[in-house]
Amino acid sequence: MIGQGVLRECLLDADVARVLTIGRTATGVQHAKLQEIAHPDMWNYAAIEDRLRGFDACFFCLGVTSAGMSEADYTRVTYGITIAAAETLCQLNPAMTFVFVSGAGADSSEQGRLMWARVKGKTENAIIRLPFKASYVFRPGVVQPMHGERSRTAAYRVLYTITKPLVPWIRRLWPNQILTTEQFGRAMLFVVRHGAPKRVLESADINALVPA
Numbered sequence: 001m002i003g004q005g006v007l008r009e010c011l012l013d014a015d016v017a018r019v020l021t022i023g024r025t026a027t028g029v030q031h032a033k034l035q036e037i038a039h040p041d042m043w044n045y046a047a048i049e050d051r052l053r054g055f056d057a058c059f060f061c062l063g064v065t066s067a068g069m070s071e072a073d074y075t076r077v078t079y080g081i082t083i084a085a086a087e088t089l090c091q092l093n094p095a096m097t098f099v100f101v102s103g104a105g106a107d108s109s110e111q112g113r114l115m116w117a118r119v120k121g122k123t124e125n126a127i128i129r130l131p132f133k134a135s136y137v138f139r140p141g142v143v144q145p146m147h148g149e150r151s152r153t154a155a156y157r158v159l160y161t162i163t164k165p166l167v168p169w170i171r172r173l174w175p176n177q178i179l180t181t182e183q184f185g186r187a188m189l190f191v192v193r194h195g196a197p198k199r200v201l202e203s204a205d206i207n208a209l210v211p212a
Contacts (some may be wrong), residue, residue: 004060005181006188007034008057011049013189015035015212020055022048024061042081043175045088053084057087057097057192066116073118079123097192100127104141104203128199136191137200142178176204180212186210 004027010019011031019034021027022094026036037048042062062084066074086098106120124137179187189211190196196209 002140002143002181002184003059005062005143005146005198006059006185009182009189014020014192018055020051028056038172043084044102045085049092052089053092053094055089055096055186057099058085059188060085060098060100063101065131066119071115071119075119075122077118078119079126080122083126086127086130086132090132094131095133097136098127098130098132099138099188099191100124102137102139102200104139106137106139108200124200134191134195134200138188138206139200139202140179140184140185140206142201144178144180144182146180146182155182179203182201183207183210 005017005027007021007027010016011034017033019031021034022037022038022039022042024038024042025042026038028034029114035051037051039045039048041047062081064074064077066078066187071079077080082100087102089098090095100123103116104122105114105117105125107114108121108124109116110118110122110125112118112121126137127137183206187201190209191201196205198205201209
């Protein structure tokens with residue numbers, strides 16, 4: 001869902017000349033500056049390396065829920081896919097800015113009780129250690145879809161439907177803890193152009209970059 005919103009903002013931005021998406025399936029979006037690669041093996045990019053050069057930024061928005069997954073399986077997807085892509089891109093585009101979508105509550109100590117938080121924290125730390133021009137971690141809490149974006153997780157779709165009437169009230173009570181997909185995409189573009197005061201940005205930090 002976040003990836004859909006980020007893609008929309010990239011395509012709308014006049015300063016963005018070219019956008020490439022990589023996923024197991026195409027997004028179905030049609031745009032003059034959009035290219036898509038349907039790539040079945042997300043742990044290995046050797047076959048498409050020649051198409052991954054010449055980019056200024058990567059917005060890594062892939063992710064799965066940890067519900068029902070073992071730590072080994074969740075690590076293989078969350079850590080494995082992310083780092084495989086990041087290491088490849090860092091080698092091909094050392095002047096790139098890499099932005100990783102993590103989650104509120106991620107555990108950078110890698111020692112906490114929550115499995116998903118440890119794995120996210122491990123992934124964050126590995127990204128930050130890579131010698132990109134710059135790298136940032138976005139830790140969103142509540143993200144409000146704005147332009148028809150939909151989560152692929154059925155439970156999340158139900159949750160968004162149920163809580164949608166409450167969003168204005170939540171925003172009044174905790175204005176810095178809710179982001180829109182529109183804000184999210186614009187904030188990613190912002191850090192590529194201008195940087196950010198810290199490497200790991202929570203919802204309030206992202207809101208400060210691009211207010212609603």
